[in-house]
Amino acid sequence: MDSGTISRRHLLQGAAALTLGAAAGLRPAFAAETTIGFIYVGSRDDYGYNQAHAQGAAALKKIPGLKVVEEEKVPETDAVEKTIESMINLDGATLLFPTSFGYYNPHMIKMANKYPKLRFEHCGGLWSEKDPKNSGSYFGYIDEAQYISGIVAGLTSKSGKLGFVAAKPIPQVLRNINAFTLGAKSVNPKATTQVIFTGDWSMPVKEAEATNSLIDQGVDVLTCHVDGPKTMVENAARRGAFVCGYHTNQSALAPKAYLTGAEWNWEALYPKFVKMIASGEGIPNFYRGGLKEEIVKTSPYGEAVSAEARKAADEAKAKFLSAEGYAIFKGGLVDNKGKTVIPAGTDRGQKDPELEKMDYLVEGVLGATS
């Protein structure tokens, strides 16, 4: 942008936004209309990541006094800063949800420093103490739901070979791959997960090729972590393999092949956030939760899921929902290169920040992070 020089107009706009933000922050209820901005990296009806957030945004639109502005297909570059600036200066947004992982640093941090009175909520779980206090990062422990998918997959697979179509080897993706594998191994110790990285969040042709290659290798249950799971789900079902969904419920695309899936539950979380602001307590900078906190959920079981698999999955779910919770990543965990990544005796519970830095694939995963 026009860096360095701050024009008068710019300054006035900024000042106006600040006043507006301060006003919105003080008001307990939404007497005046509050504007909330949502920014998506892809299309908001992609049957995936962005659709899940858009469903959350749609839940906010129903609350009187809230105005939601949305922009789709904003790349993870300084384009997102321009979008944020325009939402603040032109639409008067006081609460912003840049929902994609790569928006956080440096883009959202920069904007949060520039507009200290406004609130920024990033989806990805990257916030740390050194980041601006008016920003926050929330994320769901969707690996809990992936663990349950893994159990169902492990008990449904005949070959014991599971497949995972992944975008990039970042911690969240690796954590899902590992949780899915550990879930499968908990019921079928011989199960393996073959992972293929496509290199980006939305590469339909590569995802279809990855799906076909995995099935050619004898994989008979697949799941994925890409922005739009539609390609994987449809192509796997055509080849007669089973699938576990991701982000949202894709069972309508392949009713016979769909086993279960790990879904976000943003439509429950976003109204909670708004209530927190309205009541004056504010949103914690670092907000996390799993199945118990209703930030994630699992899809209803498909018809191909056996009674045995349902029972095992329900038991695991009950453990996650219990008061003490359940640690997926237990002490003595070995990665697929034979290195002990979690020392024996120290279970890493869901909230353990060490898990946010995950850079390994556990034993049983075929593939490498680089």
Place this chain on the structure above:
Amino acid sequence: MADGSIGLWTVPLAVLGGAIRVSTPFLFVSLGECITERSGRINLGLEGTLVMGAMSAYGISYLSGSPWLGVLAAGITGALLGALHAGICSLPRVNDVAVGIALMLFGTGLAFYLGKPLIEPTAPRLPAIDFGWWSDIPQVRAALRINVLFLIGVVLAPILYWAFRTTRWGLLIRTAGESADAARAMGHSVLLIRLRATMVGGFLAGIGGSFLSLFYPGSWNEGLSSGQGITAVALVIFARWDPLLCLWASLAFGGAAALGPALQSVGVTSGYHLFNAAPYILTLAIMIITCSPKRTLTGAPAELSITR
């Protein structure tokens, strides 16, 4: 074998299967562009045409229930975009490359806009012909499930090659591409020839798009093309404006696109970004090998704005 795996054989099989599955859009776009460029004009807008074709095919297939109507609609959409390109380029002092870039952005933008409601629904797909009936190995059977559009493309390439050499129409297109003055001297309208050539090129590119949304990967979404249209235009230069070479080049690109995922599936995991970039590395390598500072590109139509 007992567990249904075919081990390392996956890689050549995936490259073969990928060559068949992934190459079709490349093939149609490059054959279409080949016709257009031989008439002396470059239509860079085929990326937009491909995406518009994919979207309209999916929409018409969804609304009418017939995927073949979708293919036809994609072709017609492509021809109309081709006519638009040719029409604008018929005006004096209009640069066809610039118009092409504008139409590329226009086509993709319009397709994303009109295609919004089509991302969620599932449209009927084109059928596949099973050429793998002779094999007991499911992987081979899967690789040989071939769509009829691919076969049409494979047949079209030699027909075009023959038509350029021996038919009156082929001669006219080549004349317009080699020397507009000669075509005019013969009493033909260069603009009309180029209009038709661009429309046919657009028609084929649109059909290439219908393959993407109606067969493989087989649904409409905004990342569907990821630059395949523009790659195919480059492929024509790489294939020296020869329809037969376009066929081989498309197959090579399709196979190269399958290489990255296939290698990962058998455990070759290091440097997958490099393997994913294989098609582009291939282009660069061949461009470097075949270029020469001493002569112009062999086979380039003399009237093309890039060679003139």
